[in-house]
Amino acid sequence: xxxxxxxxxxxxxxxxxxxxxxxxxxxxxxxxxxxxxxxxxxxxxxxxxxxxxxxxxxxxxxxxxxxxxxxxxxxxxxxxxxxxxxxxxxxxxxxxxxxxxxxxxxxxxxxxxxxxxxxxxxxxxxxxxxxxxxxxxxxxxxxxxxxxxxxxxxxxxxxxxxxxxxxxxxxxxxxxxxxxxxxxxxxxxxxxxxxxxxxxxxxxxxxxxxxxxxxxxxxxxxxxxxxxxxxxxxxxxxxxxxxxxxxxxxxxxxxxxxxxxxxxxxxxxxxxxxxxxxxxxxxxxxxxxxxxxxxxxxxxxxxxxxxxxxxxxxxxxxxxxxxxxxxxxxxxxxxxxxxxxxxxxxxxxxxxxxxxxxxxxxxxxxxxxxxxxxxxxxxxxxxxxxxxxxxxxxxxxxxxxxxxxxxxxxxxxxxxxxxxxxxxxxxxxxxxxxxxxxxxxxxxxxxxxxxxxxxxxxxxxxxxxxxxxxxxxxxx
Amino acid sequence: xxxxxxxxxxxxxxxxxxxxxxxxxxxxxxxxxxxxxxxxxxxxxxxxxxxxxxxxxxxxxxxxxxxxxxxxxxxxxxxxxxxxxxxxxxxxxxxxxxxxxxxxxxxxxxxxxxxxxxxxxxxxxxxxxxxxxxxxxxxxxxxxxxxxxxxxxxxxxxxxxxxxxxxxxxxxxxxxxxxxxxxxxxxxxxxxxxxxxxxxxxxxxxxxxxxxxxxxxxxxxxxxxxxxxxxxxxxxxxxxxxxxxxxxxxxxxxxxxxxxxxxxxxxxxxxxxxxxxxxxxxxxxxxxxxxxxxxxxxxxxxxxxxxxxxxxxxxxxxxxxxxxxxxxxxxxxxxxxxxxxxxxxxxxxxxxxxxxxxxxxxxxxxxxxxxxxxxxxxxxxxxxxxxxxxxxxxxxxxxxxxxxxxxxxxxxxxxxxxxxxxxxxxxxxxxxxxxxxxxxxxxxxxxxxxxxxxxxxxxxxxxxxxxxxxxxxxxxxxxxxxxxxxxx
Ligand SMILES: [Zn+2]
Numbered sequence: 001x002x003x004x005x006x007x008x009x010x011x012x013x014x015x016x017x018x019x020x021x022x023x024x025x026x027x028x029x030x031x032x033x034x035x036x037x038x039x040x041x042x043x044x045x046x047x048x049x050x051x052x053x054x055x056x057x058x059x060x061x062x063x064x065x066x067x068x069x070x071x072x073x074x075x076x077x078x079x080x081x082x083x084x085x086x087x088x089x090x091x092x093x094x095x096x097x098x099x100x101x102x103x104x105x106x107x108x109x110x111x112x113x114x115x116x117x118x119x120x121x122x123x124x125x126x127x128x129x130x131x132x133x134x135x136x137x138x139x140x141x142x143x144x145x146x147x148x149x150x151x152x153x154x155x156x157x158x159x160x161x162x163x164x165x166x167x168x169x170x171x172x173x174x175x176x177x178x179x180x181x182x183x184x185x186x187x188x189x190x191x192x193x194x195x196x197x198x199x200x201x202x203x204x205x206x207x208x209x210x211x212x213x214x215x216x217x218x219x220x221x222x223x224x225x226x227x228x229x230x231x232x233x234x235x236x237x238x239x240x241x242x243x244x245x246x247x248x249x250x251x252x253x254x255x256x257x258x259x260x261x262x263x264x265x266x267x268x269x270x271x272x273x274x275x276x277x278x279x280x281x282x283x284x285x286x287x288x289x290x291x292x293x294x295x296x297x298x299x300x301x302x303x304x305x306x307x308x309x310x311x312x313x314x315x316x317x318x319x320x321x322x323x324x325x326x327x328x329x330x331x332x333x334x335x336x337x338x339x340x341x342x343x344x345x346x347x348x349x350x351x352x353x354x355x356x357x358x359x360x361x362x363x364x365x366x367x368x369x370x371x372x373x374x375x376x377x378x379x380x381x382x383x384x385x386x387x388x389x390x391x392x393x394x395x396x397x398x399x400x401x402x403x404x405x406x407x408x409x410x411x412x413x414x415x416x417x418x419x420x421x422x423x424x425x426x427x428x429x430x431x432x433x434x435x436x437x438x439x440x441x442x443x444x445x446x447x448x449x450x451x452x453x454x455x456x457x458x459x460x461x462x463x464x465x466x467x468x469x470x471x472x473x474x475x476x
Numbered sequence: 477x478x479x480x481x482x483x484x485x486x487x488x489x490x491x492x493x494x495x496x497x498x499x500x501x502x503x504x505x506x507x508x509x510x511x512x513x514x515x516x517x518x519x520x521x522x523x524x525x526x527x528x529x530x531x532x533x534x535x536x537x538x539x540x541x542x543x544x545x546x547x548x549x550x551x552x553x554x555x556x557x558x559x560x561x562x563x564x565x566x567x568x569x570x571x572x573x574x575x576x577x578x579x580x581x582x583x584x585x586x587x588x589x590x591x592x593x594x595x596x597x598x599x600x601x602x603x604x605x606x607x608x609x610x611x612x613x614x615x616x617x618x619x620x621x622x623x624x625x626x627x628x629x630x631x632x633x634x635x636x637x638x639x640x641x642x643x644x645x646x647x648x649x650x651x652x653x654x655x656x657x658x659x660x661x662x663x664x665x666x667x668x669x670x671x672x673x674x675x676x677x678x679x680x681x682x683x684x685x686x687x688x689x690x691x692x693x694x695x696x697x698x699x700x701x702x703x704x705x706x707x708x709x710x711x712x713x714x715x716x717x718x719x720x721x722x723x724x725x726x727x728x729x730x731x732x733x734x735x736x737x738x739x740x741x742x743x744x745x746x747x748x749x750x751x752x753x754x755x756x757x758x759x760x761x762x763x764x765x766x767x768x769x770x771x772x773x774x775x776x777x778x779x780x781x782x783x784x785x786x787x788x789x790x791x792x793x794x795x796x797x798x799x800x801x802x803x804x805x806x807x808x809x810x811x812x813x814x815x816x817x818x819x820x821x822x823x824x825x826x827x828x829x830x831x832x833x834x835x836x837x838x839x840x841x842x843x844x845x846x847x848x849x850x851x852x853x854x855x856x857x858x859x860x861x862x863x864x865x866x867x868x869x870x871x872x873x874x875x876x877x878x879x880x881x882x883x884x885x886x887x888x889x890x891x892x893x894x895x896x897x898x899x900x901x902x903x904x905x906x907x908x909x910x911x912x913x914x915x916x917x918x919x920x921x922x923x924x925x926x927x928x929x930x931x932x933x934x935x936x937x938x939x940x941x942x943x944x945x946x947x948x949x950x951x952x953x954x955x956x957x958x959x960x961x962x963x964x
Contacts, residue, residue, distance in 0.1 A: 045566065268845045270848075272793075276715065
């Protein structure tokens with residue numbers, strides 16, 4: 001039988017607020033264990049939560065980016081469960097009135113656009129980290145992470161394949177980074193994706209029994225886990241078995257999912273409104289002020305890049321991967337009008353330099369102004385493209401202006417016709433055999449001769465002029 | 477040495493400020509009084525003699541230096557076991573918090589210290605404020621100073637017994653369903669529950685967060701007004717605290733109630749009310765009438781449901797509030813637990829008393845899936861109706877007058893075996909918490925058996941001024957001065 005996958009995602013995003021959701025503690029959870037803690041996040045008797053306004057602002061920003069309806073009136077609830085990853089044995093979350101609901105995100109797979117429904121995106125506090133490696137029969141609890149601002153984004157079961165899931169996560173991450181609300185570091189748990197996966201015979205409506213795959217540390221892991229899970233469930237059903245509702249983990253080394261906990265739905269969290277907090281009111285004015293500060297998001301920016309600069313869809317996609325790179329591109333091309341060339345320099349040589357240095361375009365020494373100046377120096381013939389590559393390396397290391405580097409190193413291109421004629425004549429004189437070959441019809445040999453000229457001029461000869469003069473002298 | 481312990485907070489503050497007496501002398505007078513009578517009463521669970529004297533000396537130094545004095549300078553006070561203090565322990569009279577030292581002071585504690593009050597120590601209560609007799613304390617029994625075989629009421633029984641036996645000039649308790657007003661009535665003192673949000677709850681160990689409110693117990697109404705001045709105010713640490721302009725409530729005590737409309741809810745003058753209490757409350761109506769107040773009969777039609785609603789909402793919130801006491805981070809931890817689940821079960825089973833366990837189970841049940849709508853949600857809806865009853869009633873009157881409790885203090889052990897009968901003690905006080913409005917209990921006489929009887933006044937939300945004015949006028953004209961009981 002042919003099956004179709006039905007997938008919904010739950011994505012937990014740590015919002016990069018300065019302080020925790022309900023207290024003034026720093027959100028730096030890399031500090032030594034239990035140093036960024038206070039009476040509130042430790043759940044001391046009598047301590048009370050106060051909602052961080054920045055948390056609401058950033059949550060609404062995400063909601064707006066996902067085309068959600070923003071709740072004018074929402075509230076926090078207590079989610080009760082006993083486990084030592086919460087100081088109070090309840091988590092403050094949002095139950096029936098999430099701050100954002102009913103939105104969508106459009107993704108593109110194989111050139112086709114698809115809309116993924118967003119059920120809700122609600123605010124909650126992160127849990128503490130448990131470690132079981134202390135020995136001596138003890139487990140450790142680090143409350144630095146307890147109370148960090150967390151936004152849980154839940155999709156409709158609209159996703160049909162691992163490719164779509166991957167595209168969704170990539171697009172979502174890009175949006176979050178554009179908004180500047182999260183550093184989205186998956187290894188550090190700033191972004192945690194869970195997939196609810198079930199399959200059903202193609203063309204039928206009812207959902208099959210789902211499994212929930214948790215604790216996957218990368219998007220590619222999620223992709224592989226979904227592929228695996230679809231195959232596994234298909235095999236179970238084809239063999240006449242039944243899929244068991246359960247939570248499954250992902251073993252990246254072995255490339256398999258494995259059973260962790262049966263029947264998640266058996267949990268009764270006994271949600272009720274958090275009486276220590278007042279309702280959250282986001283009025284039109286507040287929503288508007290957040291809306292006005294929204295940056296241009298990746299999808300519209302990609303479209304605009306294609307329209308405004310004549311870039312290919314591919315180039316636009318690469319350049320908009322991060323807001324910083326797109327900003328860098330636009331700042332550069334404002335001063336160096338050949339957008340295609342600017343794009344090539346940024347996605348090619350510059351990106352390679354950054355990657356090799358494990359750097360970040362936001363903090364590199366080369367400014368867009370300098371890069372534009374360098375590109376313009378090629379355009380006006382001052383340096384050759386080949387020399388420019390060398391200059392760029394120097395700029396990347398020193399942060400100096402291209403002009404200063406070129407002058408200091410004597411890299412200015414030789415575009416003086418007289419000088420070039422002399423140099424070329426000298427090269428031809430020392431290679432009579434090749435000259436003969438050319439004249440007897442072996443046109444290809446001109447490449448060798450150009451190379452010899454460049455070598456003689458340490459690459460500084462204007463290649464276009466070399467070509468012209470060579471042909472002229474050869475045809476004499 | 478004169479009996480400073482018999483003076484009001486107001487008088488003490490005046491005398492200390494005038495230099496008529498030193499704070500040390502006042503404090504010593506109270507410490508001696510505690511030494512003399514608290515063995516029999518058992519109000520204090522912790523006594524901080526040295527700290528108290530050091531605080532007194534600091535006040536005296538201020539007086540000497542001519543520095544500005546706080547509003548409670550030199551006034552010896554006590555705090556209920558659930559108000560967080562960095563001094564001593566904060567146990568909620570529970571085994572599960574035995575030895576627990578709070579890392580911070582409650583906002584109310586900070587305000588009292590800033591007002592130069594002298595904290596003598598902490599006083600007993602029903603475990604986690606669950607009870608109406610202070611018999612649910614895991615620490616000790618507290619007696620009613622008027623009759624030692626009787627209960628002082630609860631849950632702020634230690635506070636009421638302490639003020640009544642003159643071992644503190646003021647005590648600060650908490651009221652979730654009558655826990656300040658009912659013991660005040662039983663012990664013959666004044667007990668004020670402010671409007672929900674009037675006083676910060678930060679550092680009050682929560683029983684039921686949407687109902688709890690800290691308030692003073694005092695010898696008279698003026699002291700209640702003075703104490704309220706000190707503890708009110710918006711607290712950035714308590715999101716539910718109200719942001720209102722500061723008021724001097726002592727200025728409200730004009731003695732004038734002419735034209736004031738006082739409502740008498742017919743649902744409160746019912747069979748459950750003892751005839752003795754009814755007679756005394758009716759007499760109090762005459763006192764206020766003689767001063768020019770007008771009385772109107774009003775109706776609070778959903779009164780009958782108040783106890784049922786309360787015993788769903790309060791345990792539900794408590795079941796979550798008390799979840800944190802699990803032996804993981806602080807407090808009692810059962811030594812024999814072999815894994816996390818066992819740690820929770822054993823710690824809580826041995827750490828909590830019966831009544832606390834009963835309410836946690838009740839609260840867990842009403843929040844459970846499948847029962848939530850029928851219990852918790854329905855209770856919240858009825859709570860809204862009860863609140864609307866008061867909104868309607870206050871269109872016809874400024875203040876509501878009722879008895880505080882159906883009968884005077886009962887004998888120890890008399891009701892401790894029947895929780896339902898115990899719960900009915902709060903039928904007149906619970907509604908004010910559900911509606912969030914302020915209430916005050918003040919003495920209106922002694923019963924035939926020599927036990928105090930309390931009169932309750934309820935006011936509009938954030939209109940403590942009118943409430944205190946009415947209470948003060950009654951107190952000034954009723955000619956009832958219970959004085960300090962002979963403790964024996
Ligand atoms: Zn904290």
